[in-house]
Amino acid sequence: MLAAAAPALAQSPAPEIVSPLVATPIAPPHPVLGADAHRHLVYEIVLMDIGGSAITLEQIQVLDASGDAVLATLEGEVLAKILRLTGGGAGNVTALPAGGSGVLFMDVTLAGDATVPRALKHRFQVAVSAPQGKPASGNDRDPTPQPPQTQSFTGVPLDVGKPAVVIAPPLKGQRWVVAGGCCDTITYHRGATLPINGAIRVAERYAIDFVQLDANNRIASGPIDKLSSYAFFGQEIYSVAGGTVVAMADDRPEQVPGKLPQGISLEMALGNYIVIDIGEGRFAFYAHMQPGSVRVKPGGKVTTGQVLGLLGNSGNTDAPHLHFHVMDGASPLLSDGLPYTFTSFTGEGRVTDEQPLFSGGAAPIDPNALSGPHKNQLPLNLEVIGFSN
Numbered sequence: 401m402l403a404a405a406a407p408a409l410a411q412s413p414a415p416e417i418v419s420p421l422v423a424t425p426i427a428p429p430h431p432v433l434g435a436d437a438h439r440h441l442v443y444e445i446v447l448m449d450i451g452g453s454a455i456t457l458e459q460i461q462v463l464d465a466s467g468d469a470v471l472a473t474l475e476g477e478v479l480a481k482i483l484r485l486t487g488g489g490a491g492n493v494t495a496l497p498a499g500g501s502g503v504l505f506m507d508v509t510l511a512g513d514a515t516v517p518r519a520l521k522h523r524f525q526v527a528v529s530a531p532q533g534k535p536a537s538g539n540d541r542d543p544t545p546q547p548p549q550t551q552s553f554t555g556v557p558l559d560v561g562k563p564a565v566v567i568a569p570p571l572k573g574q575r576w577v578v579a580g581g582c583c584d585t586i587t588y589h590r591g592a593t594l595p596i597n598g599a600i601r602v603a604e605r606y607a608i609d610f611v612q613l614d615a616n617n618r619i620a621s622g623p624i625d626k627l628s629s630y631a632f633f634g635q636e637i638y639s640v641a642g643g644t645v646v647a648m649a650d651d652r653p654e655q656v657p658g659k660l661p662q663g664i665s666l667e668m669a670l671g672n673y674i675v676i677d678i679g680e681g682r683f684a685f686y687a688h689m690q691p692g693s694v695r696v697k698p699g700g701k702v703t704t705g706q707v708l709g710l711l712g713n714s715g716n717t718d719a720p721h722l723h724f725h726v727m728d729g730a731s732p733l734l735s736d737g738l739p740y741t742f743t744s745f746t747g748e749g750r751v752t753d754e755q756p757l758f759s760g761g762a763a764p765i766d767p768n769a770l771s772g773p774h775k776n777q778l779p780l781n782l783e784v785i786g787f788s789n
Contacts (some may be wrong), residue, residue: 417553420451421496421526425558426593426600429508431516432564432582433559435608435747435770435777440514440583441508441560442739444593444602447483447494455547456495456527457483462508464518465557472508482506484586503593507583517556521667527783528549564739565682565786566776567640568704570611570724571711573632574786577619577751579609579721582739589725596734603685605737606778607725610711617762619719624760625658627713633720635711640740643678644728650694652714660718666733667695671715674708675730685732687723688715718758741778747771751782756767 429441449455457479471683474482480492485502510516527548529577562701580589582605589604611619612632622629652672655661671772672689674696690712696702729735750769770783779785 404522417551419551419553420449420528421455421524422448422450423524423555426602427736428559428561429738430561430564432778433512434779435774435783437512439514442583445504445506447496447504448501449499452498453529454495455498458527458731459525461523463521463523464517466517466606476554484591498690505586517560519559521557522555526554558758563766564581564741566743567740569720569742569787570638570640571635572787572789575613575748576785577609577613578779578781578783578785579611582606582778585781586757587781594601599735601733601736603727603732603737606739607723610722615680617765618760620760625656627657630720632711637708637711639704639706639708639724642677642682642703643676645674645698645700645702646677647675648694648696648698649673650692652691654713655717657719660716664716669716670732672712676702681728682725682738683730685725685727688712688717688721707753731761739778741776743763744775746773747785748784748786750784754782
């Protein structure tokens, strides 16, 4: 979660700054009301250093493009937390090496009753190091290192998209954990920026892996490599909205839980799945279902609450779960993730450490975190929620 609004830098007509830093958003943000009663604007910015010197990010301010009001300020540890260098570079940094690149994972939060801007702008303050091997003084006999050059510039406006769609729950019952959820942590879903056909796609931006806890706060009551240990294996999955089935698979085998499968192809990673066109450029995606359980066919119509199939463990998965997200296209890979909210759910606390779940242990839960009834909100990462039957 980004820092609260801070005093704006002195305003003046934006000068034309030649800078080696290039900042390109992947997709526009779409406002969504989270279970924390804040509106989240979630998006990513690709950063590239196209010069021959390292760049240190000193501060980034997010502005309302209509009036330059500062919505959020990022610097220091807050900035380092949301920057991921490409190519497996070191984490927890605020610098790009010469010729390097990275991705900023943005989560601008506003009060629930705040007016959502129509567009955002970003003011970057950076320090550009002097080129290595060449004295910046211009005197070849003077190798004295020169201090970095500080630059400040404001990028082009980024339009804000339409609000989140409201949908029905895909499951029933209590104690479902929102694994890999949105928004302020770079989870395996949030950080899945995939280069597909020459473009970066973030289909899983708002994805959730649903697993269910038992009375002892575990997901498995026996050996973690046995499907029978997971009581929620085989739970019915429901259509979140009316629509038309555009793609599905139903013949992919279950995996042995307890570890991820080896050598699985990108196509098979989805397991048994369904894609449903729910209208207005939105597609609901359900993955890792049981083989032979899918009850719909491409071209078929579905209604809200209709049973689609059963929760399974097919594809790239190490434990039974339902992977669910909404996207802007029919392809689970060549799409961008869109936000959604559920009509209603009950907050039952939040997992404070998910690691025990992977070995069959009990997860510690803060029972007061995000607890109580929620309507038309997006459950957040590691929240424990219940859907009415």
